Amino acid sequence: MSNFKLNPGFKRWCEKAATAFRSEFGLLATAALPSEKMAEYLNVQVVEFSELRIPAESKTYLLTQGSKEWSAATVSSSKKTVILINESHTEERKNNSLMHELSHIILKHEPSKFTNLLEAGISFRTYDEKLEKEADWLAATLLLPKDVLETIGAIVSKADIERKHTVSPELLRFRLNLTGIGKKIKNQ
């Protein structure tokens, strides 16, 4: 993967953002933060791929050579920002993909490239590697902030957290490892 190191200040900021968004929505610090709610708050429209009214050949492109790993993409037109979601993926993956795209918007990332795949001035955004890493980190933190991870114990299991927060076991493991909270839980 990449060699970019995210600085501790950025990581702390992400934790603070996770708390701030929850409090903005009147949610507890340990509550699930629904990515759809975040999209609404950020005035971003979320569209499932099948709902998209584009020519059949564009759809075929996006589902085949466009990328097999294609999970979500932010497209912009002159009027608004729209996030396209590949609805064939699991709920957990869609939730993370949407939060990742929203994270680019929250962080005001400048795309390195716009790819015009579709007609009518709609273009896909591409970001450089460092910005991708930042968006990954912020998305993971928004979904699973330390406040949430610290509730795991005798009463709340990892599976409970995965269900409640609509996250994959991989994402939970990633956060537990990188925050050091996984170690604490093991030693309890």
Ligand SMILES: [Zn+2]
């Ligand atoms: Zn991205």
